Amino acid sequence: MATGLSGAWAPPCPQASRSTEGGSDLDRALARRLQTALAGHLRAPVGGRGDTTEILVDVANVADVMRTIHDDPGLRFELLADLCGVDTSTAMEVVYHLWSAGSHDWLRVVTTGLSREDPRAPSVTFLWRGAEWAEREAYDMFGIVFEGNRDLRRIYMPPDYRSFPLRKDFLLPDDASRSPGEGVRPMEAAPEPAVLTGTPADLRHAREAAR
Amino acid sequence: MTAPETKVRSLDDPTMFVDTPATIYDAIPPYPPRTEREAEFYTLRDGEMLINIGPQHPSTHGVLRVVLKIDGERIVDLDPVLGYLHRGVEKICENSDWHMVISHCDPLEYIASMFSEYVPVLAAEKLLDVTVPRRADYIRVLACELNRISSHALFMGWLALDLGGITPILYGFLERDEIVEMLAALTGQRLLFNYMRIGGVNGDLNHEFMSRLGDWMSHALRRIEDSMTLINSNEIFVGRTRGLGRIDRQTALRMCLTGPPLRATGIPYDVRRAHPYSVYPELEFEIPTREEGDSYARYLLHLDEIKQSVHIIDQVLHRIPDGPIMAKLPRLLRPRPGRAWAAIESPRGQYGVYAMSDGTDQPFRLRIHDPSFFNLQSVGLLSPGHLIADIMAIMASLDPIMGGVDK
Numbered sequence: 001m002a003t004g005l006s007g008a009w010a011p012p013c014p015q016a017s018r019s020t021e022g023g024s025d026l027d028r029a030l031a032r033r034l035q036t037a038l039a040g041h042l043r044a045p046v047g048g049r050g051d052t053t054e055i056l057v058d059v060a061n062v063a064d065v066m067r068t069i070h071d072d073p074g075l076r077f078e079l080l081a082d083l084c085g086v087d088t089s090t091a092m093e094v095v096y097h098l099w100s101a102g103s104h105d106w107l108r109v110v111t112t113g114l115s116r117e118d119p120r121a122p123s124v125t126f127l128w129r130g131a132e133w134a135e136r137e138a139y140d141m142f143g144i145v146f147e148g149n150r151d152l153r154r155i156y157m158p159p160d161y162r163s164f165p166l167r168k169d170f171l172l173p174d175d176a177s178r179s180p181g182e183g184v185r186p187m188e189a190a191p192e193p194a195v196l197t198g199t200p201a202d203l204r205h206a207r208e209a210a211r
Numbered sequence: 212m213t214a215p216e217t218k219v220r221s222l223d224d225p226t227m228f229v230d231t232p233a234t235i236y237d238a239i240p241p242y243p244p245r246t247e248r249e250a251e252f253y254t255l256r257d258g259e260m261l262i263n264i265g266p267q268h269p270s271t272h273g274v275l276r277v278v279l280k281i282d283g284e285r286i287v288d289l290d291p292v293l294g295y296l297h298r299g300v301e302k303i304c305e306n307s308d309w310h311m312v313i314s315h316c317d318p319l320e321y322i323a324s325m326f327s328e329y330v331p332v333l334a335a336e337k338l339l340d341v342t343v344p345r346r347a348d349y350i351r352v353l354a355c356e357l358n359r360i361s362s363h364a365l366f367m368g369w370l371a372l373d374l375g376g377i378t379p380i381l382y383g384f385l386e387r388d389e390i391v392e393m394l395a396a397l398t399g400q401r402l403l404f405n406y407m408r409i410g411g412v413n414g415d416l417n418h419e420f421m422s423r424l425g426d427w428m429s430h431a432l433r434r435i436e437d438s439m440t441l442i443n444s445n446e447i448f449v450g451r452t453r454g455l456g457r458i459d460r461q462t463a464l465r466m467c468l469t470g471p472p473l474r475a476t477g478i479p480y481d482v483r484r485a486h487p488y489s490v491y492p493e494l495e496f497e498i499p500t501r502e503e504g505d506s507y508a509r510y511l512l513h514l515d516e517i518k519q520s521v522h523i524i525d526q527v528l529h530r531i532p533d534g535p536i537m538a539k540l541p542r543l544l545r546p547r548p549g550r551a552w553a554a555i556e557s558p559r560g561q562y563g564v565y566a567m568s569d570g571t572d573q574p575f576r577l578r579i580h581d582p583s584f585f586n587l588q589s590v591g592l593l594s595p596g597h598l599i600a601d602i603m604a605i606m607a608s609l610d611p612i613m614g615g616v617d618k
Binding site (some may be wrong): 095 | 240242245246247249299301338376459485486552561563576578585589618
């Protein structure tokens with residue numbers, strides 16, 4: 001191994017790593033470091049359960065928080081394990097999972113303060129370019145617009161599709177059996193899917209050049 | 212009297228023009244660009260052209276469409292188009308109860324479905340605070356490692372197949388078939404095992420499984436190594452994969468790569484060690500890495516991982532304790548309201564599930580993180596500058612399973 005990475009990334013001795021069982025033995029040191037590094041940005045005390053530490057962050061501060069936990073020498077959360085959208089049926093959330101060589105816990109960053117009508121969150125593609133597709137997926141399924149993602153179009157659903165299927169008010173016909181009072185509702189009318197940034201002139205040029 | 216001369220319609224007739232309306236399957240979509248990147252991609256400079264690969268193309272390992280922007284034989288840029296296999300598994304899971312989730316998640320990573328059913332089970336167990344009996348944990352590890360070997364053996368053949376060599380995949384299937392028959396004896400299924408249960412596994416080890424496993428263990432490593440000498444030092448294979456699709460450490464982390472593509476750059480990140488689950492902390496194994504980060508390194512890494520998996524299976528067989536295989540749980544599961552994240556190391560990388568429960572018997576949200584989805588993304592970064600034929604070698608070395616990519 002050329003760098004000292006190997007020791008940190010993979011605990012050399014199996015016994016050194018903690019078992020995943022256990023109710024509340026959170027990584028206290030990590031909680032303290034998070035508390036000091038992100039003092040002003042946390043909406044609630046550092047929480048969590050089992051092997052996951054959880055922080056609650058306002059959507060306005062997400063970019064700063066992610067940059068801090070990525071770059072801070074005491075935290076170094078360099079591996080983005082997951083990015084997903086969540087519809088809690090009252091609000092939207094963006095949830096990040098991260099992993100650091102310096103801690104045994106997973107870190108979950110829950111973003112609050114996104115409205116259901118116009119959910120907007122900053123993109124983290126400036127840190128992890130690989131988050132681009134995950135953000136496209138969250139946009140496709142929930143309609144969350146990630147500002148700064150330069151390729152925010154639908155990824156699974158066809159381009160002319162207008163709804164956001166994983167939203168809680170997008171009901172499947174089966175749902176009628178769960179809550180008969182609701183009945184079968186039509187698909188929600190979604191707003192215009194994306195902000196159009198390319199000009200029609202660009203497109204015409206592309207078409208003509210291809211012919 | 213002669214019959215009036217009728218004009219025969221022929222596709223060779225230069226005067227005949229068949230006007231097909233533009234569809235979204237054309238290389239150039241019939242709608243205005245929606246994003247900055249799309250406008251940039253579909254703007255062609257001198258000498259560039261767009262071609263369409265897929266959605267039905269044998270080398271895309273499933274139903275994937277890729278729009279290539281080429282200049283002569285060289286790839287300038289490419290745009291993968293996903294969604295042809297999208298079934299909305301996450302939405303289906305939200306509408307089914309916790310036990311049904313297992314069989315819905317099963318066909319996601321269909322080459323190694325033991326893994327894609329293990330993760331949601333692990334997440335549910337975290338929500339329920341269940342302790343799985345140790346024998347069940349060992350059986351899970353045994354089944355998963357066997358499945359990892361069968362998946363890796365197939366991958367190595369596949370990579371060679373995409374480069375034009377047909378023989379290695381037959382050897383890959385030889386190995387896979389033996390393991391799959393073994394797992395069929397254990398689970399009753401050859402492809403989608405549906406074996407994991409919340410709190411344990413579906414059935415105990417049986418005689419047929421153990422005797423097949425014993426047979427296979429006696430020759431496993433030797434035969435895989437033998438068959439892989441077909442391609443390991445094959446001049447054409449090495450020449451076409453070495454130095455191809457090279458990615459460095461920092462870029463690999465920025466692209467959210469996990470699994471063999473990440474370890475081929477030298478970062479020994481393996482969830483089994485980095486964040487141990489099940490009984491992996493008790494087992495001895497190494498995390499093989501390579502430094503080069505190219506297609507050939509990714510290929511060789513799979514062989515090293517097979518060796519480690521055989522080593523794990525050997526230890527499991529020596530250590531497996533007696534006892535129950537299922538924890539005592541009520542039939543109707545109502546996990547506590549809360550959130551849980553579970554991740555495991557699948558043959559393709561870190562496979563995770565983020566589950567939210569609202570206290571009912573159905574998951575409130577079940578996010579499936581498939582490593583193929585995140586690994587496939589870097590094909591757009593690795594391919595530009597290479598030849599069209601090389602895109603297959605790059606894509607196959609990232610080993611995406613479209614069932615998992617499209618969910």
